[in-house]
Amino acid sequence: MKQSAKFFFALLAVAVLSLPVMAQVKVNPKVGVNFSGVDAQLQDITADARVGWNAGIDLRVGDGFIFFNPGAHYYSYTARLIKDVESPGDVKFEDETTIQNVKLPVNLGIRLTGDNGLLGLHVKGGVVPTMVTGVTEKQDFSFSKDDLNTFTLGANVGAGIDFLVFTLDANYEIGLNDFFKDAEGRNNMLTVSLGLKF
Numbered sequence: 180m181k182q183s184a185k186f187f188f189a190l191l192a193v194a195v196l197s198l199p200v201m202a203q204v205k206v207n208p209k210v211g212v213n214f215s216g217v218d219a220q221l222q223d224i225t226a227d228a229r230v231g232w233n234a235g236i237d238l239r240v241g242d243g244f245i246f247f248n249p250g251a252h253y254y255s256y257t258a259r260l261i262k263d264v265e266s267p268g269d270v271k272f273e274d275e276t277t278i279q280n281v282k283l284p285v286n287l288g289i290r291l292t293g294d295n296g297l298l299g300l301h302v303k304g305g306v307v308p309t310m311v312t313g314v315t316e317k318q319d320f321s322f323s324k325d326d327l328n329t330f331t332l333g334a335n336v337g338a339g340i341d342f343l344v345f346t347l348d349a350n351y352e353i354g355l356n357d358f359f360k361d362a363e364g365r366n367n368m369l370t371v372s373l374g375l376k377f
Contacts, residue, residue: 203242205294207250207346209374210234215256217358217366228278231256233370239288248286248303255279260322276322279313284335284350299341307333307352309366331356331366346374 215228235252261273286305293299309331314324337350350372354365 205239207237209372211372213370228258248288252282277315304336
């Protein structure tokens with residue numbers, strides 16, 4: 180975990196030092212939906228994440244073939260909780276909660292068709308540091324923010340289409356470490372977002 184944090188801060192330092200060298204910056208606010216594939220067994224509770232929503236902003240720094248693409252995004256997604264039945268007399272509990280995260284993707288992008296035409300295509304890839312900010316606790320379940328690793332890291336690949344000032348992006352994030360503290364389960368996530376570019 181400490182090595183992941185050091186790697187992230189090293190990338191961030193390189194990005195900040197590179198900003199004065201790159202002439203053009205475009206802002207890309209966006210909103211979207213995300214589909215999470217994480218699931219884990221936590222003592223007597225099964226946690227299974229599902230669909231959520233996200234909102235945030237990306238920057239496109241540089242006007243050449245390759246551009247720097249950092250961002251900051253808020254993610255909220257639903258997790259289904261199921262309490263296992265241990266004996267015939269037990270009652271099976273099932274409920275849903277929400278998990279909130281802040282993601283700070285650090286990507287490099289490649290423009291496939293330029294950036295100033297009617298239609299633009301690009302691909303990108305990089306790393307996504309994620310910090311859990313909260314969990315909506317439920318009365319019948321002992322599941323809280325303390326059950327999750329506060330800081331995780333993912334590898335991200337994506338592609339996007341620009342049409343005039345509108346953008347459509349699809350990203351797939353592969354979890355590089357466990358999402359839960361005491362159980363195996365990495366958070367692989369697909370995100371589809373609509374935005375504006377100016």
